[in-house]
Amino acid sequence: MGLSLRDTLIDEPAKRPHSRARLEPLPSICKVAILGFGTVGKAVTELLCCSPSLQLRLTHIYNRNVDRKRVPWVPSQVRWTDNFDEILASDVDVIVELVGGVRPAGDWVRQALCAGKSVVTANKHLIATEGDELLELARKANQRLLYGASVAGGVPVLCGLEQGLAGEKLFRLTGVLNGTCNYILSQMQNEVVSFTTALARAQEMGYAEADPSHDLGGFDASCKLTILARVGLGAQPRPQDVYSRSIEGVEAVDFECARKLGCTIRQVSLAELRGTQLYAAVQPALVPLASPLAQVKDNQNVLITAGVHGGETVFSGRGAGGGPTSVAVVSDLVSISRPESFLGSPNPRELKAYPLNHDLESPRYLRLRAPKDADISYAVSRVLSESGVSVHSVLQQSASGSMGSAPVMTLEPCRLSNLEVALERLQKLEHCFAKPLSLPIMN
């Protein structure tokens, strides 16, 4: 298979899109290779092997040291290999890339597209960093590159942004996009456990990896937010340019205080167009208990889109795990296998290079940390007011946390740049012995 670009240009007469004529679809089977036989690879294999009605046939499974991966329930016609070149040389129509990471995954995707194979991937890191280039390559090669599984697992958010909301002028995307963080914060909220205990539980449940830094620090969600911002807002941030803060500083006492404000704490991903600028951030934030952001349970995901004409639309469900992610992968495969399938990037929005602006004004939650017997209130007031930051209300003066007293207050809406100056100075105060924790309060 695999037509060259040259063939393409010669083959088909120019037609106006709206008068395009088409033959009855031919019955056809689409041959599929899977790269990576981990949790998702196994689940995709199960779906493909157990749904004989699909026009999809699994023919190859690639994994390193493939022999230790073989399972008896895969039909004997499926070829197992640890040689990617064998797959490239085969007659498979679509390669499902589930190895993760940028290298060698990106090179393999490029080679597959150039060899005339379409690609389905769940790789958010790759699409967030090299998606533009890979989509352009796919377009030139007349192949499809689909990545529905890269954001929110089984929740069909990309399809909603690309198609169902194609006619909407979206200006904001808010979401809980990382299941690990949501599981940890939900545990801290509902079971009143410490961050360390909640993280250990997440690791036991298989929701957090041995090195969870990409989840906790926001890089995982930043990749997803980057992809969403591209498809939904036509913006082009890079994941490393998204303002990110870790959830690691959040303690049990913060949930207590949040509850007094009718809120809880979530890792919130937010991309918003403000005039000609883009705001993009992933950080722990206070969210009202009645918000869909607060109601998303355990390791689930939610996305709220805001548009000029239709208002807010909410998508939620299981954002990770073999089952939901394999549904997203197979949905992309079904899309490719349809005889009427279309090529190219379906993005309805013109892409623009919006300058980023992180200096957003918002009300804030602020917790300090001081020795039990130190009174730092006067010094704190002075620093805040000199930095142009006003206290809205004091939630607790000095109720003790695990390490001393913890004065907690809410701040009037202030710019991040002003707050950062204040936080810098607060950290240097004589009795303020830990980094203050500040969280935006969402409305």
Add this chain to the structure above:
Amino acid sequence: MGLSLRDTLIDEPAKRPHSRARLEPLPSICKVAILGFGTVGKAVTELLCCSPSLQLRLTHIYNRNVDRKRVPWVPSQVRWTDNFDEILASDVDVIVELVGGVRPAGDWVRQALCAGKSVVTANKHLIATEGDELLELARKANQRLLYGASVAGGVPVLCGLEQGLAGEKLFRLTGVLNGTCNYILSQMQNEVVSFTTALARAQEMGYAEADPSHDLGGFDASCKLTILARVGLGAQPRPQDVYSRSIEGVEAVDFECARKLGCTIRQVSLAELRGTQLYAAVQPALVPLASPLAQVKDNQNVLITAGVHGGETVFSGRGAGGGPTSVAVVSDLVSISRPESFLGSPNPRELKAYPLNHDLESPRYLRLRAPKDADISYAVSRVLSESGVSVHSVLQQSASGSMGSAPVMTLEPCRLSNLEVALERLQKLEHCFAKPLSLPIMN
């Protein structure tokens, strides 16, 4: 424009779908006519006239007695007409049908497709009753018939079911699909007003029509459920075969009792595959306060899909009104205007004629009505137990409603057929002077 089927078959060489080659898309404008200049027609016109980046050009507006409809803000190049044949004979590429009802809308859609024009419609009644035939006609005519606006307004549920969840084996769809009923029931819940007052408010707000019987009685939601069941479950119920009960019997006292059970009351639409049978119903039901069904506010809509592999996915947002509905219409237009757009029905699910079964077993809420001083409890117990229906708990013995005493109880899971026998007998009891109200309790 408008190629005949014959041209089509001669024009294009057979190609295997996965190796299909395609030219670079040509820049092209898609010409649009709108039929019906009501709330949605106006909103679609605004979107088309104010978004110059779209590859869509509004060229015609049809309405009866068109002169009284003209507005000055529509560009002068747009032709206003009250003659449908003029539109049919024009060079428009797509007709947007917003006149509603089955006649003449259905005939016009047929004529448009046969004249080589694609159609976008928001007409749930038409698609629910004649969608199969119209989609087949569209396929034969190599045109597209899209109806994303027919269910849940701006919430992209059909696109989610058709594409994002194409790889999922869905077995249940549960939703709040009628904004009028949801506004009325939300008012009764939150403002503690009577049904009559809530209905009057809905009419004032423009959420309910002068004759609201299609909304209250469930026919509107049945049409939407029929369309969802087709796309999501591959089932083919007719709207008139959906089991429907009006919300009109629900009173303030029922919300009080529901709250004691941690529930509220919603008009719930449910389609579920059980083995080889389909259950499809639209009726008022008790739903837990924590369920997304309870949390959908005012005139909003929500759909919960349940699948074997990915679990539950929730879609919610504004299901009616000019803004959200016009977003859905324009999204369909964008889809058609894309040079890469595909033809035919994108339904990934094989359609089957599942036999309907309404005799579902579920726990129930039961309220009776008797004169203030009558004790009917013994007679009621006897009738229920003789019909094979067991009382789970008594919520109130005889607290007075507006018309007398109102014994309220919950029932153990029982079949609808058994309950109906019991209700028939209860109505004939000496002191039971009004029709008992029974509502299923959702879990």
